[in-house]
Amino acid sequence: MTSSTAKATQDRTQAVFYAIAYAVATMFVVGAYATGSLDNFVQYAGLAPILESWQLKDYTELLAFILIVLLGSTVALLGGQTSIIMAVGTVGSFFALTFNQHPLIQYLTLAAVLFAIGLYGMVVSRNAVRVLMSIELMLNAVNINLVAFARYVDPVQVKGQLFAIFVITVAAAEAAVGLAIVLSIYRNTSTVDMERFNLLKW
Amino acid sequence: MEQFEMLKTWAETNVESVMFYILATISIPLAYGVILDRAIIRSGFILIGVFGSICGLFLLLQAQFLALAQLMIYAVGITLVIVIALMLTNPRMERTQLSTAAPANQLGAFMVAVGLFMTIYLSVRPENWTLSSEPLDSANVEVLGRALTTDYSLPFEFASVLLLAALIGAVMLAKAEKPPKPGEDDYEYSVVDDGPTAGDARPDKEPVASGR
Numbered sequence: 376m377t378s379s380t381a382k383a384t385q386d387r388t389q390a391v392f393y394a395i396a397y398a399v400a401t402m403f404v405v406g407a408y409a410t411g412s413l414d415n416f417v418q419y420a421g422l423a424p425i426l427e428s429w430q431l432k433d434y435t436e437l438l439a440f441i442l443i444v445l446l447g448s449t450v451a452l453l454g455g456q457t458s459i460i461m462a463v464g465t466v467g468s469f470f471a472l473t474f475n476q477h478p479l480i481q482y483l484t485l486a487a488v489l490f491a492i493g494l495y496g497m498v499v500s501r502n503a504v505r506v507l508m509s510i511e512l513m514l515n516a517v518n519i520n521l522v523a524f525a526r527y528v529d530p531v532q533v534k535g536q537l538f539a540i541f542v543i544t545v546a547a548a549e550a551a552v553g554l555a556i557v558l559s560i561y562r563n564t565s566t567v568d569m570e571r572f573n574l575l576k577w
Numbered sequence: 578m579e580q581f582e583m584l585k586t587w588a589e590t591n592v593e594s595v596m597f598y599i600l601a602t603i604s605i606p607l608a609y610g611v612i613l614d615r616a617i618i619r620s621g622f623i624l625i626g627v628f629g630s631i632c633g634l635f636l637l638l639q640a641q642f643l644a645l646a647q648l649m650i651y652a653v654g655i656t657l658v659i660v661i662a663l664m665l666t667n668p669r670m671e672r673t674q675l676s677t678a679a680p681a682n683q684l685g686a687f688m689v690a691v692g693l694f695m696t697i698y699l700s701v702r703p704e705n706w707t708l709s710s711e712p713l714d715s716a717n718v719e720v721l722g723r724a725l726t727t728d729y730s731l732p733f734e735f736a737s738v739l740l741l742a743a744l745i746g747a748v749m750l751a752k753a754e755k756p757p758k759p760g761e762d763d764y765e766y767s768v769v770d771d772g773p774t775a776g777d778a779r780p781d782k783e784p785v786a787s788g789r
Contacts, residue, residue, distance in 0.1 A: 410580050434702075444691070458613045462606040469601060472698060478594070479708065480701055482638070485601050487697035489608055491690040496612025498686035504663055508611055508624055511655060515631050518643075526638040528706065530713040533720055536640050537729060540721070543643075543650055544736045548743030550655045554662040555750035561666045562753075 386454075393455030394463065400446055401467035408439040408471045439471035465492070482523035489516035503557045503567045507550065514546045596637055604630035621660045628652040639713045642721060 407413045414435050417423050426432055447464040451457050469488055473481040493513035497506050518539045525535030561567050564574065588595050607626045614620040628651040635644035714720060725733050 458609060461613075462609045465609070466602055466605050469605060470598070476702075477704065477706075477708070478597070479706060480704075481594075481597060482634070483701045484698055485597075485604075485634075487694050487701070488605060490697070491694040492605070492608045492612065494693060495686050495690040498689070499683050500612060502617055504659060504666065505612065505617055505620065508620065508659060511624070511651070511659075512608055512611065512627065515628065515651070518647075519631060519634060522635055522638045522640045522643060525640065526713055527708055530709055530711050531720075532724070533640075533713070533717050534724075536643055536717070536721055537724055539640075539643055540646065540725075541732060541736055543646055544740060547650055547655060548740055550658055551747040552743050552750070554658055555747040558662060558665055558751045567666045 387456075390454055390456040391459070393450050393453060394459035397447060397450040397455060397460055398463045398467075401443055401463055404439055404442050404446070405467050405470045405474075408436060409474050413439055436472050436474070440468045443468045443471065477527075479523055479527040482519060482527075486516040486519040486523070489513075489519070501569045503560070503569055503572070504554070506569060507553045507557070510553075511546060511550065514542060514549075518542055593637060597634070600630045600633045600637070604634075618660070618663050621656065621663050624659065625652050625656050628656065639715070639717070642718045 404413075407416070417426065417435060417438065422438075423432075426434070426438075431437065443464050447460050451460050465488060469484065473484050476484075490513050493509045493511075493516060496509035496512065500506055500509065521535040521539040521542065523535070525533045525539075529535060557567060560572065560574070564571065604627055607623055607630065610623040611620045611627060614623065628647060632644045632647040632652065635641075635647055
């Protein structure tokens with residue numbers, strides 16, 4: 376009994392250690408991209424003609440992104456803690472992808488990251504309330520998009536902010552009705568598991 | 578070393594960018610916390626942090642009205658409703674049974690999410706936006722109010738009607754139904770031997786309506 380708990384503790388320590396090592400590696404990759412070492416490496420290793428033939432000449436940051444994703448999946452397969460690895464990899468690739476861009480593209484990329492996280496959570500989670508939380512996250516990502524467009528594309532009439540106001544209104548209505556539906560389903564079936572919501576199954 | 582000097586001067590000249598990166602670095606792990614935390618009540622409270630950092634992003638984008646609305650509607654209103662719903666639906670159950678989906682589903686969802694992100698990024702990345710270099714008017718709340726009461730007054734009214742209908746509907750849906758009296762004949766009890774205590778408190782012993 377004690378040996379099994381000791382082994383579990385050791386496994387957890389190892390998983391956290393892998394995750395920290397991955398964080399350091401991600402920092403190195405992002406730093407290499409930000410200081411231009413990755414560009415030099417591409418020139419030196421002869422990868423530049425390949426990128427040019429795919430019309431991806433100015434897209435060196437994609438290389439950093441792919442590197443981070445590959446490193447992350449390797450560490451996760453080795454037994455690292457997946458949630459920390461996902462968070463670190465997302466922040467690192469976000470840095471690499473937006474470092475030299477216009478602010479509008481930075482905001483749009485952040486919104487895309489949050490939207491993708493919301494989509495992932497919506498598919499993965501089995502609690503209905505958590506699914507509603509993920510939907511709120513996705514709606515917020517859309518709001519960031521709209522406000523960024525209002526700031527950088529249309530600063531006179533700020534139509535994006537108007538649309539964001541309507542999105543917030545509809546999100547409030549959606550949250551109220553969705554949670555009421557979850558409550559009444561819970562009252563009838565005494566579960567909030569998404570995979571047991573088969574009330575309409577005949 | 579000169580690269581650190583470069584970074585320092587860059588940070589001093591781009592305070593807005595630095596603030597953006599700080600807020601983004603806060604909001605992305607918090608968003609992961611919302612969808613991955615084991616105790617779902619905690620992820621309900623982490624959601625406040627996500628909404629707060631997005632409020633900061635709105636302030637950076639000079640949308641003061643929206644930042645305040647974000648704080649009041651999302652970070653207080655919607656999160657409060659979600660936490661109350663969590664308390665009413667027994668969140669302790671999730672800890673043991675239903676934390677996440679099957680690993681195959683998780684992998685598929687991860688691939689779909691990364692693919693979606695890459696699609697959005699590659700379509701957003703080309704630098705042919707028609708950007709406007711004008712600064713945003715600091716009194717853009719006035720512009721918003723004027724637009725809401727003139728050009729957009731019809732959607733505004735529709736939004737208020739939608740909110741009213743949705744809130745009435747939510748109250749109707751969430752209202753606890755009265756336990757039926759034993760004498761009424763359009764209900765029959767699924768649990769026979771429960772006697773007069775059939776209607777109280779236990780949802781799994783609640784009477785089943787026969788007509789559905």
